[in-house]
Amino acid sequence: MSRLAKRSRHGCLSWWVVGCANLLLTGCVVIPVNYHLAGSRHNITEETASILQPGSMTKVDVLMLLGEPDYVSDDARRFGYVWKKVRALVVVGGGQFGAGGAMPVVQSHLLQVWFDASDHIFQVGTVKDWGGQLLQVPPAIAMTTRGTGNGTVISSPTGINCGLACSASYATGTTITLTAIPASGSIFVGWTGACTGTEVCELTLDANTHEAIVRLRQPVAVTATFDLRAAPTTPSR
Amino acid sequence: MVALVVSALAGCAATIPGARADLLTFLRAGETTREEVVLKLGPPSARFEQGRVFTYRVGRDAKQGYHVVTQNPRQPWEGVRYSMVLVFDASGVLEKQSLVAVQ
Numbered sequence: 001m002s003r004l005a006k007r008s009r010h011g012c013l014s015w016w017v018v019g020c021a022n023l024l025l026t027g028c029v030v031i032p033v034n035y036h037l038a039g040s041r042h043n044i045t046e047e048t049a050s051i052l053q054p055g056s057m058t059k060v061d062v063l064m065l066l067g068e069p070d071y072v073s074d075d076a077r078r079f080g081y082v083w084k085k086v087r088a089l090v091v092v093g094g095g096q097f098g099a100g101g102a103m104p105v106v107q108s109h110l111l112q113v114w115f116d117a118s119d120h121i122f123q124v125g126t127v128k129d130w131g132g133q134l135l136q137v138p139p140a141i142a143m144t145t146r147g148t149g150n151g152t153v154i155s156s157p158t159g160i161n162c163g164l165a166c167s168a169s170y171a172t173g174t175t176i177t178l179t180a181i182p183a184s185g186s187i188f189v190g191w192t193g194a195c196t197g198t199e200v201c202e203l204t205l206d207a208n209t210h211e212a213i214v215r216l217r218q219p220v221a222v223t224a225t226f227d228l229r230a231a232p233t234t235p236s237r
Numbered sequence: 238m239v240a241l242v243v244s245a246l247a248g249c250a251a252t253i254p255g256a257r258a259d260l261l262t263f264l265r266a267g268e269t270t271r272e273e274v275v276l277k278l279g280p281p282s283a284r285f286e287q288g289r290v291f292t293y294r295v296g297r298d299a300k301q302g303y304h305v306v307t308q309n310p311r312q313p314w315e316g317v318r319y320s321m322v323l324v325f326d327a328s329g330v331l332e333k334q335s336l337v338a339v340q
Contacts, residue, residue, distance in 0.1 A: 039315045041339040060290060060324055067320025067337035068283050068292035070313065076285065119286075 029091040037106055040084035043067065044111055048081075049124045052113060054142070059119040081111040116221055123167075140169040141176065141214060144223045149186025151226035154179050162224075170216050178212040180224045187229045193222035258302035261295070264323070264334055271329040278305050281323075288325075295319040295336070314339060
């Protein structure tokens, strides 16, 4: 099998720009195309991730929508869907390919969906030029704020600054301190949160200090509640 | 002579084991049980949620109908037209189903 064919089979797209530059001199033509590879599942595309709603859709919803996943993690908290697209046809006129022909350049994609302990979508990610190995669960914090008031949650080390940046990934084992800062006119009421997955996850929530301590080994969902400060009552005369 | 050749070729058309146009018509939400499904379709390609959800890989031939596709590890979706998802309730009765077109 030629070098070209081997690389094409492995689904790496970037090579052909360089590889074909040499072949252009010998009559190679690259035709850009974009279609699902025969035998690959066709119901997953680049847009699929955008229709999966973290927090509201459940594992059963995902199965009903996308069908059986190609990969399921041991703890069933992660689904992987693989699809392959032909991105270019390299047409050659002979030489090292014998009689010549068209060689498809295949790009593999992986859509990963992570679920929390209540089987709701926690995180969705798409990988282009997927090399065949499932990615490790990125230890991440997903922050939400709720309540009648307003406030900000920041993290140390940096990463979370919610409401601007409400999720962040850190290295496994990192200890992150989340601090709730109520906006003017609001008070911090407290934390709620959960660790997903089956591995040890340490989550210490302290409403008194406005701090939550997370030792991150698995995705963690934390919610900070801010309520409006009660208006001072004016004594009647 | 031509008729002989044509009829001979027609006889060579591969028969898909278990293919039937009405293969899936027995599935009725609120009625069909998990046991009936396994008896008629065989073991599922995957189970989820402690067996609450079954999936089957289903092919479809224009003439012979639907058939359950045996999984090929090297080409897992080869010949698969649909991923059929069956969700059962706590008592094992079909609650809802989805025939997801994968090809």
